[in-house]
Structure formats: C-alpha cells, structure tokens
Amino acid sequence: MKKTGMLVMMLLVLCVGQVWGASLPAIVSTDWLEQNLGNPDLRIVDIRDLGEYKAGHIPGAVSAAYGSWAINVKPLDNEVPEQEDLQDVxxxxxxxxxxMVVVVGKTDTIPNQVNSPRVAWTLQYAGIKQAAFLDGGISKWLADKKPMSTDMVKVVPTTVSIKFQKNMMANKADVTAGKAMLVDSRLPEFYFGASKVPHVKRPGKIAGAALLPSAWLFKKDGTLREVSEIEAMAVGVVGKDKSKDMILYCDSGRLSAGFVYVLTNVLGYKNVRMYDASLQDWVEDPKAPLTMYNWN
Amino acid sequence: MVKRPSDNLSVCGSCHGEIAKNYKNSLHYTTAGLKHGVNGRMATAEGKIFNEKVFPKACNSCHASCGDCHVKVPVIGGINIGLIKGHQFVKRDEAKTCALCHGGRVYPEYTGEYGGTPDVHYQKGMFCADCHVKSETHGDGTVQTGRKDIMDRPSCQKCHPSGTEKSDKSKLAHSAHNGKVSCVACHSSGDYRNCTNCHEGKGAKATPGFILGRNPRDKKTVTTLRIIPTVRDTFVESGVKMEKFDALPNYWDTSPHNIKKRTDRTRSCDTCHVEKSGFLTRETLIKGGSKANEGLISEPKALK
Incomplete structure (x- = not known):
C-alpha cells in the first residue's frame, strides 16, 4: 500500500503536462481528487482518528482529526475553536x-457523514474560501480502489491569518429577531418532539422552524444523493428564492452543517447562516419555548 | 493450548533476550506501581497480607504480556476485540493496544473524546510511543517501583526547553512560574477524568474535574491533581484495614493528556491569582478522605 501510494505521487509529479482543476468543485468526486493528487494548490485534510489515518490514508493527506475543528465548550458540543487556536490548526x-482544501472523513454513521461538511464549513467560516469535502469519504475512495499510503505526511506550517466570516454565523438573538426563515436539520422524530438526544435538556423544536433533515442528503453508501434530488428537497421546503435569509439549527451544530454547506456551495443560496450553538444553547434558558407534537 | 504464550517471557526472550530481560522488571509486567502506591497506607503486617494475597489476584492480574501489545488487543473489562492485525506481530499500534488499558482516562483525554479538546500533540500527529520510548514501555532492566523511577520518562522540557519561547509574554510567564508551577498546571486544557468512587463497592464512576494543588511528591510546586480514592475500607474484606490510611493523600500529581497552547490560565493571570479557578479548597476536598489531603491546599498569591 505504501509503495503504491508513493508510485502514484511520483507519477503525478513527473507528469508535467498534467491539467489540474483550476478551482475546487463543490462536491469532490474520487476521480477528481485522484486526478489532482499532485496539484500543488491542493491540501487533503483527513479528519479521522490518528490511528485510522496511520493505518492508511489518501497519498499526501495531512491528519487533523475532527476534534481539532469542533470542540466542546460547556455546555455546548461542536463549537468553533477560539480564532487563534483554529488558526494554529x-x-x-x-x-x-x-x-484548495478537500476534507476526507468517514461516512459509516450520520454524525460521521456530516463531520466532513462541518469541517469544510468551518474552513470557509475562517475565510478559507475553497474548502469542500470528498463525496463518500474514505469508504468511497477504498471502494473505487484508489491508491492509499501509510507515509506520515509533514507539511510546512503556513502563516495565514484567519478572519471569522460573521455573516455565516447566527446566535440566539438572530433567531429570536424572527427575520430569518428557521430550518431544523434533525430527523423528524426529534423535530416532532417524540425523541431527544441526551445532550439536549428538553425535546421539541423552535416555533416556526421548517424541517429539512441533513441525514437525507446521503445515500446508504454515504455518498450524496443526486444534486437534482437534493435541490428538489430543498426547494420544497425553503423555496426558490436564493437570496432568502435562513438560519439552520440542530442539537449541537453538527447536523445542520450538512444542509448549510449544500445550500450555500451546491445550490447557490446566498444568505444561509448556522446557529452553531443550536438547541443546546437555546434550552439553557429554561423559559425558552419549544413546540412539540406538530408539523408546523 | 497455551492461552497467553508470551506471558512466559522466555518464549519471546529466546530471540529478543535483552528486551525480555528488561521487561521482566518493567511496570507493564510487574504492575509494581499499584502495589507501592498503596503499600504506604498499610502497617508492616497487613502490607505482607496485601502483597501475598490481594495484589497477585487483583492488581497484578492486569499485567501485560508481550503479545498484549504486539499480537492481540488486550482484554479489558471482559471485552475482547481480538487480534491487532490477523495473527501478524505488529511493532506498534497504539490505538489498539495502549488505548485499551489506558482508555479509562489517558487515551480519551488525549484524543479529545473526554473533555472536548484533543491534546496539541495528537493534533500534530503524535502518538503514545512518540513520547513514551522503548526504555519506558519495555523497562530499562532496573527494578521499578513506580512511574517516577523511570529515568527516560517524558518531560515537557526535553522538547520545549526554557529560553526557546517565541514571545516575550511566554518567556516572562515561564520564568515567573519556573520551579513553582508545573507545565501542565497552565497548559492542561481543562477537565480530565477523576475517579470519585472507585473501589467503594458501588461500581466505578468517573466525573470530570480540574484540580490544582500542591504536588504531594514536591510540595513547593503547584500542579494538576487527580483523585485516586482508595477509601478506608477498600481491602477490609481481605483483612487489610490500612492502619496508616491517612499517611497518604487521595489526590496525586497527574499529567493530564489534554495539553493546549492557550488556556484560560495562559490568557489571564486573573484566572489563578484573582478567581482562583480550579484550586483545591477545604470545601472541595472529598468527604471522608485522608487527613493528608489538607496539606495539598494551595492559596495562589495576589498579584502585586
């Protein structure tokens, strides 16, 4: 595996006439990524655990596990790190x-499926405009019999100065202002209030929120559904107006990243914000209302 | 069929003689750290009972054979996930070996699964054996009674010596606290696992906590403390009353594996010197603990 990865890298570097993608596609396929492995403007970021990375990764990929991009800040999970800390990462x-950054993760569970778009969104929030994720993640890469490597990749740190893009983030005040369309990106049973995750104190949804589950972005194999299908789902819920002001939320800001990324990067909606702290923050106020047992 | 063939060190030692010879005295094989950690609470006679009857059946049953790290994932709490990589011998695979035995606190702290922020060394692609070298894991041949006996154990200053700081702020902070505060006291990112009622007969329960106090091994220094509560009746059923229970504290110096460059304590002097966040106080001492615990309370000085 190690030798195969090295060979592919060498062939790509030697291939002077190689035409690399000038810009990053919003959805990165395994074929596109393989063709761009030697692209000097590309950085592949593997967000799986370090042990999994060491066991085998895409040639040239650096390791930066998911926990580096989304931290726990009591009582909130999945928070963007402090600006200086994220800048270091x-x-x-x-x-x-x-x-051009391509995030590679796992796709075996719903949380793992949304981790990759969450990291791509975090990079964009930090001002790294060209950030996307590999469709289907490492499973699809392996299924397509693409090369792997076990070489530990060391890169020279950059001196980039990041700046948070405030227009991508919403807080509780933005939600209560009532000016933006609210979109709940959890699964229906949570939206309806029939179920609750342990890390959120109360069940239910924020009044007026529409339902658009991020889990439905993905097929069983962990790849994204066809864009036409995703677009039809989105239009059916949020409408066709690409300038509509929207705020997406979930339990902790993890799930919502799926549709935030797709609405913005794939479907071209211009004013999509994420309520990153989501319901974990909302329910900290015991009087903050949640509605249950209706589909409105 | 021999269940754990490498438990007999002469099996691997027939080819790896030097390693096997060293390993015989190492803490991974003898688990002597556990014995010596608790012996100080016992009078001579009951210490003998403990060493002969309790230790071999309890603490020492967890010792690691060669195969536990190089062939088969160690069985912890009855959970057996099998071989590391088929039946091949592997040099190192920390996520499947170290992570199992040290998965109660060290490993999940390191990866960020416990506490929320991965250790900065994990973020930079470093794994256990990058700091914990062979002479530590295999032993160096000397008879070791505890981790502090290991000459080649990791030390922050080996890689980050004083005087190599990049900013004046860091230089000033490090020189002001040198010899008085451990590195981890400022650079632990926050809560780590504290065993609040292990060995109480109620089943183990861990709670997150961040505790600063005097190092019981060096009371001049303030460091992070972890609750290791051997309670008064832990070994009563075996006839060991721990007559000298109060000789040792229930808090011990610890190096949480959740190191971060910037923390609340590095960002502001007020965190310790005004708010006194995390410092052990009489009010926060565990109930019914050792009388030695009070000696670990440290009052941070007010800023001039």
Whole structure:
C-alpha cells in the first residue's frame, strides 16, 4: 500500500503536462481528487482518528482529526475553536488563503457523514474560501480502489491569518429577531418532539422552524444523493428564492452543517447562516419555548 | 493450548533476550506501581497480607504480556476485540493496544473524546510511543517501583526547553512560574477524568474535574491533581484495614493528556491569582478522605 501510494505521487509529479482543476468543485468526486493528487494548490485534510489515518490514508493527506475543528465548550458540543487556536490548526495543516482544501472523513454513521461538511464549513467560516469535502469519504475512495499510503505526511506550517466570516454565523438573538426563515436539520422524530438526544435538556423544536433533515442528503453508501434530488428537497421546503435569509439549527451544530454547506456551495443560496450553538444553547434558558407534537 | 504464550517471557526472550530481560522488571509486567502506591497506607503486617494475597489476584492480574501489545488487543473489562492485525506481530499500534488499558482516562483525554479538546500533540500527529520510548514501555532492566523511577520518562522540557519561547509574554510567564508551577498546571486544557468512587463497592464512576494543588511528591510546586480514592475500607474484606490510611493523600500529581497552547490560565493571570479557578479548597476536598489531603491546599498569591 505504501509503495503504491508513493508510485502514484511520483507519477503525478513527473507528469508535467498534467491539467489540474483550476478551482475546487463543490462536491469532490474520487476521480477528481485522484486526478489532482499532485496539484500543488491542493491540501487533503483527513479528519479521522490518528490511528485510522496511520493505518492508511489518501497519498499526501495531512491528519487533523475532527476534534481539532469542533470542540466542546460547556455546555455546548461542536463549537468553533477560539480564532487563534483554529488558526494554529489551519496553519499546521499547511493551508493558506488560496489553498484548495478537500476534507476526507468517514461516512459509516450520520454524525460521521456530516463531520466532513462541518469541517469544510468551518474552513470557509475562517475565510478559507475553497474548502469542500470528498463525496463518500474514505469508504468511497477504498471502494473505487484508489491508491492509499501509510507515509506520515509533514507539511510546512503556513502563516495565514484567519478572519471569522460573521455573516455565516447566527446566535440566539438572530433567531429570536424572527427575520430569518428557521430550518431544523434533525430527523423528524426529534423535530416532532417524540425523541431527544441526551445532550439536549428538553425535546421539541423552535416555533416556526421548517424541517429539512441533513441525514437525507446521503445515500446508504454515504455518498450524496443526486444534486437534482437534493435541490428538489430543498426547494420544497425553503423555496426558490436564493437570496432568502435562513438560519439552520440542530442539537449541537453538527447536523445542520450538512444542509448549510449544500445550500450555500451546491445550490447557490446566498444568505444561509448556522446557529452553531443550536438547541443546546437555546434550552439553557429554561423559559425558552419549544413546540412539540406538530408539523408546523 | 497455551492461552497467553508470551506471558512466559522466555518464549519471546529466546530471540529478543535483552528486551525480555528488561521487561521482566518493567511496570507493564510487574504492575509494581499499584502495589507501592498503596503499600504506604498499610502497617508492616497487613502490607505482607496485601502483597501475598490481594495484589497477585487483583492488581497484578492486569499485567501485560508481550503479545498484549504486539499480537492481540488486550482484554479489558471482559471485552475482547481480538487480534491487532490477523495473527501478524505488529511493532506498534497504539490505538489498539495502549488505548485499551489506558482508555479509562489517558487515551480519551488525549484524543479529545473526554473533555472536548484533543491534546496539541495528537493534533500534530503524535502518538503514545512518540513520547513514551522503548526504555519506558519495555523497562530499562532496573527494578521499578513506580512511574517516577523511570529515568527516560517524558518531560515537557526535553522538547520545549526554557529560553526557546517565541514571545516575550511566554518567556516572562515561564520564568515567573519556573520551579513553582508545573507545565501542565497552565497548559492542561481543562477537565480530565477523576475517579470519585472507585473501589467503594458501588461500581466505578468517573466525573470530570480540574484540580490544582500542591504536588504531594514536591510540595513547593503547584500542579494538576487527580483523585485516586482508595477509601478506608477498600481491602477490609481481605483483612487489610490500612492502619496508616491517612499517611497518604487521595489526590496525586497527574499529567493530564489534554495539553493546549492557550488556556484560560495562559490568557489571564486573573484566572489563578484573582478567581482562583480550579484550586483545591477545604470545601472541595472529598468527604471522608485522608487527613493528608489538607496539606495539598494551595492559596495562589495576589498579584502585586
């Protein structure tokens, strides 16, 4: 495996006439990524656990596990790290303002499926505009019999200065202001109030929120559904107006990243924000209302 | 069929003689750290009972054979996930070996699964054996009674010596606290696992906590403390009353594996010197604990 990965890298580097993608597709396929493995403007970021990375990864990929991108800040899970800390992570991954970043993760569970778009969104929130994720993740890469490597990749840290893009983030005040369409990206049983995850104190949804589950973005094999199908789902819920102001939320800001990424990067909606702290933050106020047992 | 063939060190030692010879005295094989950790609470006679009857059946039953790290994932709490990589011998695979025995606290702290932020060394692609070298894991041949006996154990300053700081702020902070505060006291990112009622007969329960106090092994230094509550009646059923229970504290110096460059304590002097966050106080001492615990309370000085 190690030798195969090295060979592929060498062939790609030697291939002077190689035409690499000038820009990053919103949905990165395994074929596109393989063709761009030697692209000097590309950085592949593997967000799986370090042990999994060491056992085998895409040639040239650097390791930066999911926990580096989304931390727990009591009582909230999945928070964006402090700007200086996130900047260190981005610098140490060898990413600069103009780097094309492809995030590679696992797709075996719903949380793992949304982790990759969550990290891509975090990079964009930090001002790294060209950030996307590998469709189907490492499972699809392996299924397609693409090369793997066990070489530990070390990169020279960059000196990039990041700046949070405030227009991508919403807080509780933005939600209560009532100006934006609210979208709940959890599964229906949670939206309806029939179920609750342990890390959220109360069941239910924020009044007026529409339902658009991020889990439905993915097929059983962990790849995204066809864009036409995703677009039809989205239009059916949020409408066709690409300038509509929207705020997506879930339990902790993890699930919502799926549709936030797709609405913005794939479908072209311009004003999509994420209520990152989501219901974990909302229910901290015991008087904050949640509605249950209706589909409105 | 021999269940754990490498438990007999001469099996691997026939080819790896030097390693097997060293390993015989190492803490991974003898688990002597557990014995010596608790012996100080016992009078001579009951210490003998403990060492002969309790230790071999309890603490020492967890010792690691060669195969537990190089062939088969160690069985912990009855959970057996099988071989590491078929029946091949592997040099190192920390996520399947170290992570199992040290998965109660160290490993999940390190990866960020416990506490929320991965250790900065994990973020940079470092794994257990990058710091914990062979002479530590295999032993160096000397008879070791505890982790502090290991000459080649990890030390922050081996890689980050004083005077190599990049900013004046760091230089000033490090020189002001040198010899008084451990590195981890400031650079632990926050809560780590504390065993609040292990060995109480109620089943193990761990709670997150961040505790600062005097190092019981060096009371001049403030460091992070972890609750290791051997309670008064832990070994009563075996006839060991621990007559000298109060000789040792229930809090011990610890190096949480959740290191972070910037923390609340590195960002602001007020965190310790005004708010006194995390410092052990009489009010927060565990109930019914050792009388030695009070000696670990440290009052941070007010800023001039």
């Amino acid at each position: 981005i610098r140490n991954a060898g990413i600069s303002e103009k780097t």
